[in-house]
Amino acid sequence: MAPHTEQLTRPAVRLRGLTRSFEGRTVLDGIDLDLPAGQLTALLGHSGSGKSTLLRAIAGLDHGVAGSGQLSAPERVSVVFQDSRLLPWRRVLDNVLLGAEGKDAGRKGREALEEVGLKGRERAWPGQLSGGEAQRAALARSLVREPELLLADEPFGALDALTRIRMHGLLRELWERHRPSVLLVTHDVDEAIVLADRVLVLDNGRIGLDLTIDRAHPRSYRDPLLGEYRERLLAALGVTEDHR
Numbered sequence: 001m002a003p004h005t006e007q008l009t010r011p012a013v014r015l016r017g018l019t020r021s022f023e024g025r026t027v028l029d030g031i032d033l034d035l036p037a038g039q040l041t042a043l044l045g046h047s048g049s050g051k052s053t054l055l056r057a058i059a060g061l062d063h064g065v066a067g068s069g070q071l072s073a074p075e076r077v078s079v080v081f082q083d084s085r086l087l088p089w090r091r092v093l094d095n096v097l098l099g100a101e102g103k104d105a106g107r108k109g110r111e112a113l114e115e116v117g118l119k120g121r122e123r124a125w126p127g128q129l130s131g132g133e134a135q136r137a138a139l140a141r142s143l144v145r146e147p148e149l150l151l152a153d154e155p156f157g158a159l160d161a162l163t164r165i166r167m168h169g170l171l172r173e174l175w176e177r178h179r180p181s182v183l184l185v186t187h188d189v190d191e192a193i194v195l196a197d198r199v200l201v202l203d204n205g206r207i208g209l210d211l212t213i214d215r216a217h218p219r220s221y222r223d224p225l226l227g228e229y230r231e232r233l234l235a236a237l238g239v240t241e242d243h244r
């Protein structure tokens with residue numbers, strides 16, 4: 001393959017035989033996975049199935065955890081968690097700029113805050129933000145680094161239903177504008193279906209289902225054609241009619 005072709009088709013993340021275990025208990029059991037550059041992928045799985053373990057491995061945040069296998073990921077990676085992790089003693093803009101370098105970092109930080117709808121809140125303290133606003137600031141902080149890969153671990157899990165729906169729109173919008181590869185860990189099947197182009201289910205330490213969601217955006221939660229995907233994902237998660 002010519003070098004430039006390889007460059008174009010090279011996945012952003014490549015895992016081969018990835019294993020991770022804690023105290024002799026295997027959590028990830030030989031995962032093979034490619035995440036193509038620029039794709040928005042969601043990762044579902046039961047509580048304790050290893051979603052965060054996988055995300056932390058890809059982020060390189062799991063030093064000291066026992067494991068093996070091959071893993072390659074881009075250099076510029078941003079991670080967003082369920083809580084915003086803003087430093088309470090720094091103003092919002094200063095939080096966004098933490099670790100950002102270059103003489104135009106300030107301008108980029110202001111632009112990122114404007115993109116997430118926080119223009120005018122640059123000098124606010126994190127304690128003055130609502131939960132949704134704090135997550136917006138966390139997204140702005142991740143954007144400023146212009147990540148090739150955005151890893152998001154249940155970023156909307158602590159938000160109320162209405163705010164969550166707004167944040168879905170924002171994430172999709174930001175993704176369309178910047179096109180990073182995204183791996184979104186979530187418990188919410190509908191969130192996965194509405195946002196992602198591909199949904200993975202982690203089961204018994206492996207990728208149990210790898211589903212392409214072939215519907216145009218923006219998607220509606222009420223789209224009956226999404227129902228079929230929902231059924232398949234719920235079945236893969238072991239949720240049957242009796243459990244609903």
Ligand SMILES: Nc1ncnc2c1ncn2[C@@H]1O[C@H](COP(=O)(O)OP(=O)(O)OP(=O)(O)O)[C@@H](O)[C@H]1O
Pocket residue numbers: 022023027045046047048049050051052053054
């Ligand atoms: N640092 C650790 N030490 C010991 N065990 C751990 C550690 N981190 C994770 N585990 C265990 O590994 C398993 C997978 O945890 P992980 O947090 O990856 O699951 P998860 O799918 O993200 O769960 P949830 O959806 O509840 O957040 C769990 O049984 C957990 O107890």
